[in-house]
Amino acid sequence: EEGSAESLLSTEEIQNLFNYKLVPTGGRSxxxxxxxxxxxxxxxxxxxxFLTKHGVYMLVFDMREAxxxxxxxxxxIRFWLKNINMHAVGAPVLLVGTFxxxxxxxxxxxxxxxxxVDKVIRGLAGDLIExxxxxxxxxxxxxxxxxxxxxxxxxxxxxxxxxxxISQNLYNVVPLKWLRCLDRMMSKAANVSAPxxxxxxxxxxxxxCKIRSESEIQEMLDLFNRMGIIIYLPATETLRNIVTLDPxxxxxxxxxxxxxxxxxxxxxxxxxxxxxxxxxxxxxxKALASRDLVEYLWGSEQTNVLLDLLRETLLxxxxxxxxxxxxxxxxxxPSLLHSGSIAHDVGETAICIVxxxxxxxxxxxxxxxxxxxxxxxxxxxxxxxHRASAKIWLDDQPNSWIILEHEEDSDRLILRxxxxxxxxxxxxxxxxxxxxxxxxxMCSGLSGTFLFMDESExxxxxxxxxxxxxxxxxxxxxxxxxxxxSFQNIDKFIDQL
Numbered sequence: 116e117e118g119s120a121e122s123l124l125s126t127e128e129i130q131n132l133f134n135y136k137l138v139p140t141g142g143r144s145x146x147x148x149x150x151x152x153x154x155x156x157x158x159x160x161x162x163x164x165f166l167t168k169h170g171v172y173m174l175v176f177d178m179r180e181a182x183x184x185x186x187x188x189x190x191x192i193r194f195w196l197k198n199i200n201m202h203a204v205g206a207p208v209l210l211v212g213t214f215x216x217x218x219x220x221x222x223x224x225x226x227x228x229x230x231x232v233d234k235v236i237r238g239l240a241g242d243l244i245e246x247x248x249x250x251x252x253x254x255x256x257x258x259x260x261x262x263x264x265x266x267x268x269x270x271x272x273x274x275x276x277x278x279x280x281i282s283q284n285l286y287n288v289v290p291l292k293w294l295r296c297l298d299r300m301m302s303k304a305a306n307v308s309a310p311x312x313x314x315x316x317x318x319x320x321x322x323x324c325k326i327r328s329e330s331e332i333q334e335m336l337d338l339f340n341r342m343g344i345i346i347y348l349p350a351t352e353t354l355r356n357i358v359t360l361d362p363x364x365x366x367x368x369x370x371x372x373x374x375x376x377x378x379x380x381x382x383x384x385x386x387x388x389x390x391x392x393x394x395x396x397x398x399x400x401k402a403l404a405s406r407d408l409v410e411y412l413w414g415s416e417q418t419n420v421l422l423d424l425l426r427e428t429l430l431x432x433x434x435x436x437x438x439x440x441x442x443x444x445x446x447x448x449p450s451l452l453h454s455g456s457i458a459h460d461v462g463e464t465a466i467c468i469v470x471x472x473x474x475x476x477x478x479x480x481x482x483x484x485x486x487x488x489x490x491x492x493x494x495x496x497x498x499x500x501h502r503a504s505a506k507i508w509l510d511d512q513p514n515s516w517i518i519l520e521h522e523e524d525s526d527r528l529i530l531r532x533x534x535x536x537x538x539x540x541x542x543x544x545x546x547x548x549x550x551x552x553x554x555x556x557m558c559s560g561l562s563g564t565f566l567f568m569d570e571s572e573x574x575x576x577x578x579x580x581x582x583x584x585x586x587x588x589x590x591x592x593x594x595x596x597x598x599x600x601s602f603q604n605i606d607k608f609i610d611q612l
Contacts, residue, residue: 147171147280148343154191155375159478160430160450163556165366166202169342171209171279173272174199178212178259181235182228189239196243197475201560207279209248210236210257211272216264229259248279287342293335296324297344300360310364311420317358353423368421371412372404373430373450384412402451402500403434406444422446429556432486436497447489447500449482455501457518459531464518465538465587466568469528469549474562476528480552481521484528487548488519509541517541528563538587 150170152162174195180188192210199208212232219225233255237244240256250258252271260268299320300312312320321332333349336358340347346359359365376399386392386408394408410418425431425446434445485505489498494508494515503521514533521528530545532538553561567580567588581589 147276156478157373157375157450158370160482161366161369161373162198163202163477163479164428165343165362166199167341167343168203168206168283170203171207171276171283172199172203173209173211173276175211175213176257177214178218178228178232179214181212181232182218184235192236192239193243194478196240198477200243200246201475201477202558204558205246207248207283208244208246209272209275209279210244212236212257212259214262215259215268216261229253229255232259233257248275250275287338289335289338292324292326293338296321296326296335297339299324300358304360309416310361311357311359314356314358348424348427351423351427353419354427357420365421365424368413368417369425369430372398372409372425373448376451386411398448398451400453402448402453404431404446404448406446409446429483429486429552432489434489447486449485449500450479452482452500452502455504457499457501457504457506457520459518463534464531465534465536467530467538467542467545467588468566468568468574469530469545469563470566471526471528471561471563473564474526475560476521476526476563477557479556480549480561481519481528483552483556484519484545484548487551488517488544491544509544532587534587536587539589542588 150165152158152165172195174192176188176192177185196208199206215225215229218232219228237256240247244256247256249256250271253259258268258272258275260272300317303312303316303320304310317336318332321327321335326332326335336345336347339345343362346362346365347357349355381395386395389411391405391408391411394405398404398408406418409422413421422431426433430448430450432447432449434447436445481503485498485500485507488505488507488509491509492498492507493510495511496508496516498508499506503523504518505520506516506518508516514536516532516536518531519528520531530541532541549561549563553559565577565580566574567577567585569575569580569583569585575583575585579585584590
């Protein structure tokens with residue numbers, strides 16, 4: 116009779132069973148979620164949030180462009196391979212070449228075309244394709260596919276993806292009660308409108324599954340975050356209190372602000388009806404988002420969470436210089452800045468170069484340096500900001516400005532300041548900022564060399580600049596600098612000021 120049957124196990128015994136480790140027995144299931152990364156430059160600063168070794172990456176290129184020697188095609192391939200190698204160390208990559216049907220219609224046979232593209236890609240990428248999945252069937256470093264007739268290539272690629280995912284062996288042995296907690300958390304998420312839980316709600320679910328230790332709860336959150344199941348970034352008080360259950364919610368929300376002006380203009384959002392049309396124009400023209408605009412697009416309840424997230428990831432910085440339309444609260448979005456240059460007298464500026472040409476200077480580093488410099492400035496002078504150059508006054512003392520430039524073609528950062536300035540201080544500030552960006556957003560993967568221009572306009576090494584006490588960088592005993600990017604933490608640096 117219903118309700119009268121005796122339980123086979125006591126409640127305590129059932130709970131104790133969830134302390135056993137879940138050990139794979141050979142029968143493994145595989146579930147893949149597919150992420151399509153935005154290819155426009157404006158989205159480059161977001162990529163690091165979602166590049167993880169818990170993935171298989173597919174990089175698609177046009178075989179026609181590869182055979183023509185198209186430099187944009189080559190630079191895009193190198194860019195993505197370098198980013199994946201930095202943020203997802205060891206993760207497998209499939210290179211897929213499209214338009215096989217278009218590269219062998221006449222004299223060039225299909226086999227010779229595939230072979231020629233293979234030589235081009237191997238010569239172009241070199242060591243960058245160390246983790247590329249080999250096309251063993253065709254003996255190539257990539258997978259060619261026809262746009263007119265896949266002829267089984269699509270099945271071949273799918274099988275390669277599945278085998279690459281399985282071969283990563285990224286299975287985590289966890290207590291079964293963690294899985295029970297995850298199931299309960301996702302079940303609750305399906306029944307609430309909010310895309311996140313406050314931490315106390317998550318803790319209640321964990322406690323109901325006999326997970327009471329705070330350290331175990333944090334360990335569980337960290338694993339789920341690394342696996343992309345949730346997003347949990349405990350860097351600020353606001354973020355520490357939020358467990359995001361649907362990562363796609365965060366992506367959708369961020370892309371409402373960080374968007375390509377040409378492809379993703381505001382349409383259908385009703386901005387004109389609520390008087391925010393000028394705010395939208397300001398976002399695209401000056402890279403400034405008003406508080407009114409972000410609250411309208413995100414909703415007032417979620418705005419503070421998302422602002423903290425973008426501040427923490429240095430995709431946004433508070434803007435305290437006001438705006439021409441008289442509104443108070445604004446936020447700088449550096450990835451939306453436009454091209455431009457900053458005039459300066461070469462003879463009156465001291466120049467430091469951080470050379471990344473032997474490694475890689477990813478997009479997003481320069482934008483984050485702008486965020487940090489603007490956030491640390493106490494000057495009343497409004498910065499002059501462009502996509503790859505910026506002039507920022509750090510305080511209101513004479514000659515307290517710096518000019519930062521990103522030379523994209525040569526993978527170099529340029530720091531300029533007045534010859535009669537506190538150059539040693541600015542140099543150490545840049546050093547600390549680069550360390551923060553490297554450690555927190557670039558997997559400690561930044562590696563550069565400091566060079567300096569002396570008074571005769573000769574490029575000299577760090578050792579020579581230090582030994583000759585090159586002004587204004589090394590004209591006092593406090594100007595210490597390491598040749599590598601092993602910089603002191605920016606927060607420690609600020610505390611010492």
